[in-house]
Amino acid sequence: MVVSDLYGKEFNTSDFSNDGRPMVINFWATWCSPCKRELNTIADLYPDWQDETGVKLVAISIDDARSQSRVLPYVNGSAWDYEVYLDQNQDFKRAMGVNNVPHTFLVDGSGKIVWQHNNYAPGDEEELYEQILGLVSE
Amino acid sequence: MKKYLCLIALGLFLSSVLSAQEEAQVRGNFSIDGQYYQEDSAISAVVPDQQMALQGFGNIIYTKGKFEAGLRFETYVPAFVGYPAGAPWDGTGIGYRYAKYSEDKIEITVGNFYEQFGSGLSLRTWEDRGLGVDYALDGIRVVSRPYKGITLKGLYGKQRFNFDNGLQNGEGIVRGLDAEISLNQLFDSAFKDMSGQIILGGSFVSKYERDRSSQYDFPENVGNGAVRLKYINKGFQFSGEYARTSENPSALNSQIVDIPDSLDPLVGLFQYGQALNLNATYSQRGMGISFTASSLSNMAFQSQRNSGPFDSWINYLPPTSVLQTYLLAQFYPYATQPNGETAFRGDFFYKFPRNSVLGGKYGTKIILSYTHVQAPDFPTVDDFDLNRQGIEPKLFTWGDQTYYADFNVRISKKLSKKFKGSLFYMNTLYDNDVILGAYDYDDIPAQGTIYSNLFVVEGSWKIKRKTNLRFEAQLMTTDQHLQDWVAVVLELTHSPHWFFSVVNQYNYGNADGETLNFPVVSSGYIHGNSRFSVSYGRQRAGVFCVGGVCRVVPASNGLTISLTSSF
Numbered sequence: 001m002v003v004s005d006l007y008g009k010e011f012n013t014s015d016f017s018n019d020g021r022p023m024v025i026n027f028w029a030t031w032c033s034p035c036k037r038e039l040n041t042i043a044d045l046y047p048d049w050q051d052e053t054g055v056k057l058v059a060i061s062i063d064d065a066r067s068q069s070r071v072l073p074y075v076n077g078s079a080w081d082y083e084v085y086l087d088q089n090q091d092f093k094r095a096m097g098v099n100n101v102p103h104t105f106l107v108d109g110s111g112k113i114v115w116q117h118n119n120y121a122p123g124d125e126e127e128l129y130e131q132i133l134g135l136v137s138e
Numbered sequence: 139m140k141k142y143l144c145l146i147a148l149g150l151f152l153s154s155v156l157s158a159q160e161e162a163q164v165r166g167n168f169s170i171d172g173q174y175y176q177e178d179s180a181i182s183a184v185v186p187d188q189q190m191a192l193q194g195f196g197n198i199i200y201t202k203g204k205f206e207a208g209l210r211f212e213t214y215v216p217a218f219v220g221y222p223a224g225a226p227w228d229g230t231g232i233g234y235r236y237a238k239y240s241e242d243k244i245e246i247t248v249g250n251f252y253e254q255f256g257s258g259l260s261l262r263t264w265e266d267r268g269l270g271v272d273y274a275l276d277g278i279r280v281v282s283r284p285y286k287g288i289t290l291k292g293l294y295g296k297q298r299f300n301f302d303n304g305l306q307n308g309e310g311i312v313r314g315l316d317a318e319i320s321l322n323q324l325f326d327s328a329f330k331d332m333s334g335q336i337i338l339g340g341s342f343v344s345k346y347e348r349d350r351s352s353q354y355d356f357p358e359n360v361g362n363g364a365v366r367l368k369y370i371n372k373g374f375q376f377s378g379e380y381a382r383t384s385e386n387p388s389a390l391n392s393q394i395v396d397i398p399d400s401l402d403p404l405v406g407l408f409q410y411g412q413a414l415n416l417n418a419t420y421s422q423r424g425m426g427i428s429f430t431a432s433s434l435s436n437m438a439f440q441s442q443r444n445s446g447p448f449d450s451w452i453n454y455l456p457p458t459s460v461l462q463t464y465l466l467a468q469f470y471p472y473a474t475q476p477n478g479e480t481a482f483r484g485d486f487f488y489k490f491p492r493n494s495v496l497g498g499k500y501g502t503k504i505i506l507s508y509t510h511v512q513a514p515d516f517p518t519v520d521d522f523d524l525n526r527q528g529i530e531p532k533l534f535t536w537g538d539q540t541y542y543a544d545f546n547v548r549i550s551k552k553l554s555k556k557f558k559g560s561l562f563y564m565n566t567l568y569d570n571d572v573i574l575g576a577y578d579y580d581d582i583p584a585q586g587t588i589y590s591n592l593f594v595v596e597g598s599w600k601i602k603r604k605t606n607l608r609f610e611a612q613l614m615t616t617d618q619h620l621q622d623w624v625a626v627v628l629e630l631t632h633s634p635h636w637f638f639s640v641v642n643q644y645n646y647g648n649a650d651g652e653t654l655n656f657p658v659v660s661s662g663y664i665h666g667n668s669r670f671s672v673s674y675g676r677q678r679a680g681v682f683c684v685g686g687v688c689r690v691v692p693a694s695n696g697l698t699i700s701l702t703s704s705f
Contacts, residue, residue: 007370008337009320010289031461037598044500044552064264065257066456069417070485072375073426077487078503089254089264097167097197097704100268103667116667118702123604123633 001092003060003085006072011085013092020109021054022135024128026082027093027103028059030067030074035102038120042128043080049129053136057082062090062101106131161202167704168196169267173218178695180654181676182579184219185694191218195233195267209235212301220680220691222270224300224448231304234274245281250274250305253293255316255341258454259381259413259437260364263297273451274298276307287323291316297441297450308450309347310441316341334371340364345441345452354405354524360386362439362453375419381453383411383439390438390447394477394516395527404444407528408521411436413455414533426487432458435514435531438476458483459509459544462564464594465625465643466614470568471575471681472542478514479541480534483507500552508545513537513572540587543567555600562594575681576619577690579652590616604633621648637662637671643678668703 001013016023028035039059042049049055059082061071068086075084087093096105099118106115106128115131117124172192175185192215199208212233217226236249252274254262263273277295284290292315299308318339322329342363349356364381387406394407413434420427439453458481459472486506490497515537521528546564553559568588570576576584592614599607610627624646629639643656658675680691 007375008335008368009323031463033463064456065262065454067461068257069377069419069428069430070460073419073421073428073485073487075426076373076421076423077426077489077505079424079489079501089252089262091252094197094252095199097165097199099167099169099669099702099704103704116704117634117664118667118669118704119637119664121631121633121637121664122598122600122606122608123631126604127634 001095003087003092006075006084006086016058017111018054018056018109021056022109022132023107024055024057024132025096025105025107026057026059027062027087027096027098027101029062029101030070031063032101034120036078037122038102038104038125039080039082040078041122042125043078043082045125045129046081049132053132055132055136059084060087060092061085062087062093064088064090104128106135108135162200163202164198164200165705166196166198166208167702168194169702170194170700171218172699173694174697175219175694176696178676178693180579181656181678181693181695182581183676183695184692186216186219188216191216193217193221193227197234204240206238206240207236208238214301217270219694222272222448224271224446227270227301229301229303231301233272233298233301233305235305243283247279247281248277250276250298251279251293251295253279253291253314254454255291255314255343256318256339256364256366257377257379257415258456259379259415260341260362260439261312261314261316261343261452262454263452264454271448272298275312276305277312285324286326287320289316289318297452299442299445299450308442308445310450311346312343312441312452313345314341314343334369337368337370339366339368343439343452345439347441347443353402354387356387356443357385360384360439373420373422376417378414378416380415381413381437383437385410386436386439387443388438388440389444390440391436391477394436394529395518395521405524406443407436408524409436409528409531411438411531412533413437421487424489424491426485428483428485430458430483431481431534433480433514433533433535434474434476435478435516435533436476436529458511459542460485460507460546462546464562464592464610464612465627465641466592466594466612466623467564468680469576469614469619469623470566470573470588470590472509472511472544472568473573473575475511475541475572478516478531479511480514480536481509481511483509498551502549502551504550505548506546509543510540511542513539513541539569539572540567541569541572557600558598560594560596562592562596564592566590566592570619577679577681578620579654579679579693581679581690581692584619586618588616588618590614590618606631606633620645622646635664637664641675667705669701671700673698 004010102120104117108114174190195212197210213230214227234250238247252263263275265272275295279293282290294313296307300306321336344361349358362383366379368377387408389404392406415432418429440450442450455474457472457474488504490502492501515535516529519530544566548562550560570584594612596610608629612625614623625643627641631637638661641658645654656676656678660673662671674697676695679693
């Protein structure tokens with residue numbers, strides 16, 4: 001499955017890795033309010049999460065040609081530190097069985113999905129972090 | 139070892155998606171929606187003969203090594219009122235199936251597939267199950283990456299048209315080639331000192347459809363060629379695509395000029411079409427700016443000449459306006475006019491840093507956006523094929539009419555550990571004679587141009603660690619259409635499982651002196667990758683626009699249930 005980064009470079013999703021540490025894969029879009037609430041909330045906690053667990057968050061935008069040009073300025077304008085990729089015709093979303101956004105996957109160090117959550121309600125980020133801590137302490 | 143077995147027992151792998159494993163796996167997702175309809179004459183609610191509707195789908199994907207196969211069961215017994223967008227979907231069967239083999243340098247798919255060339259001006263086959271849109275191709279596709287930096291694609295197939303106890307393809311045949319080259323990856327030694335990235339691409343798509351007319355000599359093969367360029371240098375990004383179609387008379391483009399009574403209105407205009415889309419953005423941490431200019435003329439490219447406005451689209455012409463998701467912002471959505479328009483948009487994103495005067499303790503975000511879409515002013519020429527008047531499809535011409543304009547601004551701020559809030563304002567100009575997206579309660583389109591103002595206050599209060607209350611208060615004022623509205627949204631969530639919401643939209647003081655409430659209560663339970671929800675109440679007529687036309691999803695009253703899951 002091929003996605004592209006915000007600088008036009010193609011990436012094979014099988015190359016996603018975090019050197020054996022946990023990784024969060026989050027599907028979002030610039031037009032999706034709960035997605036932005038989730039990623040903006042995590043953005044405030046992210047430096048601490050990284051320090052404590054070494055987790056990496058990969059944000060997959062499913063924006064199409066209508067809103068794709070807003071992704072990079074939105075990401076920079078929001079001062080996010082995530083790795084962001086474009087899944088412009090939703091091939092990766094289809095392959096991952098995502099019905100609607102936001103949809104969050106937690107992947108362990110060996111590339112296996114160990115937890116996933118559809119939708120976002122404030123507080124969900126704490127559940128996600130507990131899961132990440134659970135992986136690190138194993 | 140025990141731990142490893144344990145992980146296998148979890149049975150959830152990214153495998154071929156994330157890493158190449160040899161074990162066979164099955165994964166997928168499904169969705170089921172049901173609705174029970176009630177009579178409600180005040181809002182002209184539609185009740186189907188069956189009283190109830192149920193629709194759903196399930197995707198199953200099987201992977202083993204380099205091989206993958208998938209299919210989607212679909213069921214519409216019957217479909218919801220106003221669903222899908224175009225030709226009917228009815229019954230139960232298989233709507234999508236494929237087999238795929240992929241290696242490092244080549245990938246071959248037979249059966250159904252979705253594909254996009256460039257930004258989609260020449261080809262984008264896509265799906266949106268929520269809206270009822272599915273333009274899947276059915277045939278063969280080969281993607282090759284023969285050398286670093288080069289991607290080649292070729293495809294050949296028919297296109298999904300409707301669903302009748304199974305996939306039904308339309309008559310037209312679609313063929314396409316696409317090439318994309320990343321100069322930096324290809325010539326890495328020569329470009330290694332260059333900080334910018336250059337990506338070039340080109341595509342050619344052609345459709346074939348038999349000419350069944352005894353009266354007119356319709357072109358059976360219609361081509362569409364496009365070239366594109368992307369240049370990225372640190373925070374600066376530029377992308378552009380130009381596309382041109384050959385002579386392409388269709389039911390849609392017949393509306394570009396008034397057709398004399400003696401001619402069949404479906405004859406169409408024998409003329410080429412073209413489109414140019416330019417984007418430039420500059421951003422750095424905490425700041426972003428983006429500018430779009432887009433113009434198109436006679437660009438409807440469908441695989442069937444006389445298909446409806448929602449069917450058989452080969453290319454994709456995105457609206458230039460920004461999609462807003464507030465309830466009252468859904469009233470006046472713009473629809474791209476494939477017959478011709480000139481559009482501009484500018485966006486500005488800024489985050490006032492923490493501990494600054496305007497940023498406060500947590501920082502403050504502001505987003506400004508302006509969109510303007512103008513009618514084209516095409517020079518008239520004779521349409522020699524039909525001996526009547528036609529047009530010359532020039533780009534970036536400026537007619538007298540403004541089709542659409544909106545200005546919007548949003549300020550969001552975290553006020554304390556427990557409170558967050560946003561303010562939103564939008565001013566919209568909407569030419570309903572052209573866009574036809576606004577209807578009254580008797581389903582009669584509103585006349586002329588609608589000017590509206592929308593104000594939204596949104597807040598979020600974290601009551602307890604995992605319990606949150608979110609509210610929206612919205613006010614929309616306009617002297618046209620249904621006039622003024624107020625909407626209130628209350629949403630209580632208890633993470634990670636429960637949500638409960640109450641929504642009311644209130645139309646007060648419209649021209650008939652009517653006042654109407656549209657209350658809806660919903661509740662849902664989320665467990666990991668599954669979500670179940672129930673809602674009851676009055677749904678306002680909604681609007682859905684694609685390819686230049688809007689369709690009204692009629693008002694309804696009743697009970698809706700929904701279940702989605704993935705595995």
